[in-house]
Amino acid sequence: MLWLAIHLPQLALDIFPPMPDDGTALQRPRIVVASHGRGERLALVDALAASLGLKPDMKLSAALALVNELTIHRRKPQAEASALTQLAAWALRFTPTVATVPQTLLLEIGGCLRYFGGLDALRAQVEQGVAAQGYALASAVAPTPLAAQWLACHGDGATVTATAELPTALASLPLTVLALEPAPAQTLRQLGIASLGQLLALPRAGLGRRVGKQLPLALDRALGHAADPRDPFIPPDRFERCIDLDWPVETLEVFVKLAARLLEALDAFLSGRGLGVQTLFFRFTHDDHPASGLRVGIGRPTRRAAEWLAVLRERIVHEQLVAPATSVTLVADTLQLLDGRPLTLFGPQGGQGLPELLLARLGARLGQGAVIGVATVPEHRPERAWREAAPGTAAAALPVGPRPGWLLPEPQPLPWRNERPWHGEPLTCLGRAERIESGWWDGGDVARDYYVAQGESGARYWIFHDCRDGGWWLHGCFA
Known part of the structure; x- marks a missing residue:
């Protein structure tokens, strides 16, 4: 077996969209904070914040004393898990065996290398696809899932294809990649253990007596000496993705930019399973107003973000937000199998959509009642042998x-x-x-x-x- 691990070190930050840039505002450092005891501490900082001396585990009050102009995001574990789930659904296009651990995707790729042109080509496709969805990443390849996870967490892009090479490849890794509980981590520090190489040199029995049986078992699993079964990822039967905003969205024009990100996530989620959708619902929350929504439909199931965005732009021409929005959620409840039908061989040509897309755009702009189709009726009299129907409705000849x-x-x-x-x-x-x-x-x-x-x-x-x-x-x- 061969595993590709995709670690998302900035996931807690990447789930938040940056503030709209009107070209005049200075870029602010961005940080993610989490509750810690009676106060809040920094969980993650971006590169600009790090260059100004901010770092994880710093108190928020101390960070504000150093830099008073910050974009502060509250950590959203549920949103992080949702983003990881949708990435896992997207990854099913590469392999049927996908697993997830916090901040990391695990793909068993040993059986599909030839199909994608070899290890390097497959790895590049996965990395480019994750990056295109707005996530920073680090990857690694190893014969065991745990070794691949640790190597990816370290971030040096390691590639290990033989089990015999694992002890050497893992030896230089710091203990931080293990994400140990505080008690065993403290014990190992007291023993002077700072790397995996030093840890692997210890007798397993003695190590187990000091820190418990789980750590020696994890080491054996990483080296391939013990089985490491993984629960396969089972994709959800609906799509729901929320963007919580730290700044209010006041116009639908700004909303479209957020919608583009949500639609790209939907496209990725559906493409791994050959699915499409025909109706979408955008839900908005507001500080001083009940939640509101916007429903968008199209004449045939599709997953293409560009097609949905074109329909959405027409739909909002005569709409406006009832109040500034503090979050935007995209929901797709009814997923439909595309039955293996090619959307087109080479994609949309010359920017021209299919007839169904044109009908959907006209309906979105003019109202659904202004666009009708015609269907046959089993009647011999010609003037009575037809009826009005929804555009695209099929009827027997x-x-x-x-x-x-x-x-x-x-x-x-x-x-x-x-x-x-x-x-x-x-x-x-x-x-x-x-x-x-x-x-x-x-x-x-x-x-x-x-x-x-x-x-x-x-x-x-x-x-x-x-x-x-x-x-x-x-x-x-x-x-």
């Missing part, structure tokens, strides 16, 4: 003769000249008549012989001869 694309609202009488019907020119009937007799049960009974007729100009029409009064009528035109 009826076994009838040729029908024009344009049917007149009401048949128009045709004059009879020189033994032929006229419509600005003499018309010649082509082929045999199609007899339609129907409607005796509802008082709208008809008896007609329909023909495809052609004028001297080449134009073709759909006409009928009324078997009761002998008149000729125009009922439709062919393209």
Whole structure:
């Protein structure tokens, strides 16, 4: 087996979008704080904050004394777990065996290397995909999941493909990669143990008596001496992603920028399983107003963020927020299998969407009632053989003769000249008549012989001869 670990060292910060930059505001250092006893301490700092002397575990009061202009985020463990879940669902496109541990994805890739062009190519695809979703990362490859996790946590990009190489590869790692509980960590410090190499040199039995059995077992699992079964990741049957804001969103134009990030996450979540959605719901929370929402639909299931964003832009033209929003949540409850249908071979061409996307954009801008489709009805009388339907509604084709694309609202009488019907020119009937007799049960009974007729100009029409009064009528035109 071969495991690829993707460690997300900045996950607690990456889940927060940066403040919109209008080009005039100075960039502020960003920090994540968490409750600690009676106060708050820094859990994570960005590069700018670190350059100003801020570091994890510092008291917030001390940090503010050093730097008074900070963007402060409260840590959101639930949002971190949600982001990791959605990344795991995305990773299913590479391998069916995905597992998660805090801040880390574990992918068993030994069986799919050839499919993706080898280890380096697969690793690059995974790294680029994670980075494209806005996450800082460090990766490592090892024959055991725990070794890969520790190496990725250290952040030097190690690649170990043979179990025999693991003791050497792990030896230089600091004990911090183990994420030990305070008591065993203190015991090891008192013993002067600072690296995994020193730890691996200790007798397992004596180590177990001092710090418990879990640490020796973890070492054996990392080295491949003991089994390390992992619960496979099972993706959720719905998508929900929330962005909590430390600044209020006051306009839908700013909301669209946040929505783009949410839609990219949705795209990634769905693509790993071959799924799409047809309806989305955006939920907004407000400080001084009940929660509000915005529903967006499209004519066929899709997962493409660009298509959803195009529809969303049309949808919000005549909308406005009821109040400044403090969080935005995207919900997709009904996931649909795309049945292996290719969206397109080479993606959208020339920026042009499919007909369903155009219909969705028109409906979003004009209102759904302004865009209708047409479906057939099992009725022989042409004027009653159709009905209004939602755009894209499929209906079975009826076994009838040729029908024009344009049917007149009401048949128009045709004059009879020189033994032929006229419509600005003499018309010649082509082929045999199609007899339609129907409607005796509802008082709208008809008896007609329909023909495809052609004028001297080449134009073709759909006409009928009324078997009761002998008149000729125009009922439709062919393209």
